[in-house]
Structure formats: C-alpha cells, structure tokens
Amino acid sequence: MTGLLLFASFAILLxxxxxxxVSLGLSSVVGLLACGFDLGMLPDTLYASICKYALLAVPFFVLAGAIMEYAGISEKLIRFADTCVGHRKSGLITVVVITSCFFAAISGSGAAAVAALGGILIPAMVDAKYDKGMSTVLVSASGAIGIIIPPSIxxxxxxxxxxxxxxxxxxxGIIPGILLGAAYVAVAIWMxxxxxxxxxREPASAKERWAAFKDAIWGLLMPVIILGGIYGGIFTPTEAAAVAVIYGLFVGIFIYRKITLKNILSVLRGAAISSATVMYVVACASIFAWVLTTSHVATDISNAMLALSSNKIVLLMLVNVVFLIAGCFLDGSSAYYIFMPVVLPxxxxxxxxLVQAGVFITVNLAIGLVTPPIGINLYVGAGIAGVSVSSLVKKVVPFVVGGxxxxxxxxxxxxxxxxILHLAG
Structure with missing residues (x-):
C-alpha cells in the first residue's frame, strides 16, 4: 500500500x-505519513542525505564547468577540432562529437554541453548544408556524453x-563514452x-592547426590535470573538483582574460543556482529512496523481479528497460535515488x-536525455535551433538505436x- 501511494502521488504530481x-519531496511526505513516521525526522534526514564528502565534488565541478564555459573554451575547442578533421568527408559531424567529448570532460553535464556548443555548431552544420533536424539531434545526443565521460556528476x-x-x-567511463561518440558519428554519416x-572545407594548414592547438591547450589540459591527479594519487576526486575550479579561474582570468571582477559574480551566481538545484533534487530523492527502503517496498519489488526469471540476461535487460524509461522522464540524480534501492539487490x-553497472546505467540515462517526452538535451537543442521537439522525433530514433x-x-x-581498471592495476 505504501509503495502504491508513493509512486501514485509522484506520478500525479508530475x-x-x-x-x-518538489514532486519527490511531497510524495515522500505522503510515504512517511503512510508509514506512520514522525515528520520531525524530515529535516535531519534531508541534511544527512547531502552531508556527504563525495557529494562535495558536485558544486565544484559545476563551478569549474561554468568558469571554463564563460572563458570561451567551447569556441577554442571547436576551432581546434575543425582544423584537425573538419576538411574530411562528414568531418563536421566528427567535429561535433569530438568537441562534445572534450567539453564533457570539462563540464560533466549534458545540458551544459549542448547549451555551450549548440549555438555555434548547429548553425555551422546548417551552413554546410546538413539537415537542420539531424544536426540538432546530433549536437543534443553528443552533449549527453557529458554524463558518461569523466568527470561526471x-x-x-x-x-x-x-x-x-x-x-x-x-x-x-572513458571507453564507453568514446564508443557512444563513435556510434553517433556512424549514425549521422548514415543519415x-x-x-x-x-x-x-579546405584542409587547414599546419600553421593554422598549431595556432588553434595553442589557443585550446589550456582547455584540453583540464581533464588531464583532473584525471592525472586522481590516478596519480595526488588528490581525491573531491579535491580534484576544487583544483579544477582554481585552474579554471587561473585560465579565465590570466590566460583568456574573459573573467573579470565585474563578471565573476554572475559566474558564481549561475553555478550556485545549478548546484543548489542538483543538491535539492538529491535531498528530496534521498527521502524518497529512504521511504522505499524502510517500508520494504524496494525489497518487495526486487524479489518480484527476481521471481520473474532466474536468467541473468533477462534480468539485466529488465534493468536496462527500467532505466531507459526512467531517463525519458527523470533527471539522472532522481533516477539513481528512486530506482537503485530496487535494482541494487x-x-x-x-x-x-557495481562499477560496470554504474556505467551502463548511466548510459541508459544519457540516451534518455534525447528521448521524448522529456529529453532535456533535446529541448535545449531545439530551443537553440528554433525548431519544435515534435519535428525531431523521427530523427532521434536512429541515434537511440545506435545508443x-x-x-x-x-x-x-x-x-x-x-x-581498463584491470589494465591500470
């Protein structure tokens, strides 16, 4: 009964x-009341859910991405990729995916990658006579790689x-992100x-490539510093996020000189709003997950799914279906908290x-970012291109199949x- 009230109230609110x-929070309150819990425990549980050392990396990575985006790194990455492969057949398609992968390694956010790159890449593809709808979907789908390639929120x-x-x-997440990018390149070329x-385009000269590389090198170094520091044992992922902020400020203020004392407040304000949104979702989703677990609803659902079949392939396919559907309606943080208590057993x-599971579950959610009815990347891309989401539905299908x-x-x-973990020891 508790499970029915919990999910029914959540669905109705959506x-x-x-x-x-807000839907997660209100439906969690309904679940707490149905279980007879005292609502006085709500503030402590909310605080405890976000008071985790690992989650401290979230606002730092969000801020680092905002700083590098404001510093104009997206244009420099696009120019560098264009000088390298833009002249090849379907080279602009490859430029879109390569740039998205690099920007993903900086921002860690799918929607941020689409917003930062779409305004440049979609018009460029249209000018090169690519289909506008396909171009929009390609940029939106490539931006979703941001939650797969590290660092990922x-x-x-x-x-x-x-x-x-x-x-x-x-x-x-490195190889899966590259594989997904290659699949999107293949789909776009086929379309x-x-x-x-x-x-x-005409091939760029060696001088032009060198100039573009020098201009983009500071942005390209960020993922190298982050991942190199983590795997070199210099700092933890959370400390790496703070280092990324310091490095981003250094590049934005002293190298690219796009960030000044006048506009730093707007950068901080935007990052604070984005971080607060993520943490608010995490807090409310944590309560939802806590009610699911404490009321034994998650265990009952898990047992029911295990009773359906003992075949590992069937059950893993079922897990993928759950997260593919969830990705169409929910953001990644909400999906993790709502369904992991059910799927984990x-x-x-x-x-x-569980590391492998984390990767393929995240790929499910990345595909969901461009899958209607609530594919956030698709809406961002459509808004930039000035087209309706409904006009993109047919063009999304091949990308979903590839994914x-x-x-x-x-x-x-x-x-x-x-x-890669075994290779790295």
Missing part, C-alpha cells in the same frame, strides 16, 4: 506539472548511493548519405560488478568498461 524535485551521485569508488567510475549538397544477486547497441555491448561485455 502529470500536474509540478517540478520533479552522475558518477559522483551514483557512487554516494552504492558506495563504490568515484575514481573507478571515472576511469571506467547524411544521400545529401550531395554538403559543403566540404538484483545486481548483487546476479553478481554484477542502445552500445548499451547492450557494455551490459554484456564487462571488459569494455571495467577492463
């Missing part, structure tokens, strides 16, 4: 248009829930195969590596994700 975080949240190493998740109007019963193929490979071939 249908009424109430924000997800999603991995930090997942790690805080299931108690696994953030560093292991970061390292395991553009009959377009003979595409404008091909299943993964443990199947003896699935699902990579998802299945990551689900059933663990070496594609956690194999």
């Amino acid at each position: 249908i009424l248009g109430v924000p997800i975080c 999603g991995y930090v949240v997942y790690a805080s829930i299931v108690n696994v190493s953030v560093s292991d998740l970061f390292l395991s 553009s195969r009959g377009n003979h109007e595409i404008v091909h 299943i993964l443990q019963a199947l003896d699935v590596d 699902v193929i990579i998802l299945l490979l990551l689900t059933f071939i663990p070496a594609l994700s956690v194999g």
